[in-house]
Amino acid sequence: MDAVEKLTKRGRTGKNFYRIKALRNACAARARTLSMKTQNPGFFSKKDITHFINTYFSEKTPVPYSRLSILNKILVCQCLLHNQPDATANAHPFVFRLSPELNAMSDSYLRKAIQRKLKDIFGTTPLYWLTTEYDNQKEQYGKHLNGEILLRPGGLEKCEQAFKELFGLHWINSDTKKPRMNADGTIRQKKGLRFAIDFPIESRRNQARLYGEFYSVFNWVSYGTKQFTRRWFARKYTKESVRGKESFCFISSDLNELSTQFYNENIKVSHCLLTPTS
Secondary structure, eight states: OOTTTTSOTTGGGSHHHHHHHHHHHHHHHHHHHHHHHHHOOOOOOTTOHHHHHHHHOOSSSOOOGGGSOHHHHHHHHHHHHTSOSOTTOEEEEEEEEOOHHHHTSOHHHHHHHHHHHHHHHHSSOOOEEEEEEESSTTSOSOEEEEEEEEEOTTHHHHHHHHHHHHHOSBOBOTTTOSBOBOTTSOBOBOTTGGGSEEOOHHHHHHHHHHHOHHHHHHHHHHHHTTTHHHHHHIIIIIOOOSOTTOOSEEEOHHHHHHHHHHIIIIIIHHHHHHSOOO
């Protein structure tokens, strides 16, 4: 029997009910995204809000934005990023591989460091979201961040520089605290800097050609949160996760505020219009 069916009528209003419902919706959203490759439903525009709602928020009574699962919440953010009134603004996927120093940081401190660096480079914090992906299931080794960021012309180079500076441009001697030098007198570049930040834009274009623009944009969200379900069950039932208090994702405050408004004005309102009145 489904876990939701075991709940009493009184329990349905509790926090556990919303958690189970959000998790179930997230699993359904992930399955719908993956099925697009096999069912070939046709190519839809990433700006097609009606198709977006029918695909990911088809239930008659959607939960409030604050109670959405991580996957569904970021899906809303992704839809907002790709439906900007400013035609010059474009959302780009990115993968940031953490240096050993960044990997050792606490979750909250790392996010603050990213925010500070982006604000220093751009003068204001851009709209972005990111998720954490570990290189192994035990969460004992390295990790990297998957995300999406809204940039204007010329912003891609600035964003790359920001993440490289955050990673660390030079190899620092742990004893002297000064940059290590090469034989020719130049400062030694930090190991791994070349692969620290990547923007898989060409990969998205290839997916768009094969499966459509809609799939290429929203599959990135599904991919970025693919470890969530396993983590959630591991922490709740097996106590497997080493980092029990770490959050799985981060949404910039401005993006979260705009996404809440977007969700209430487009998704919740659309269901209210479709629901017959008594």
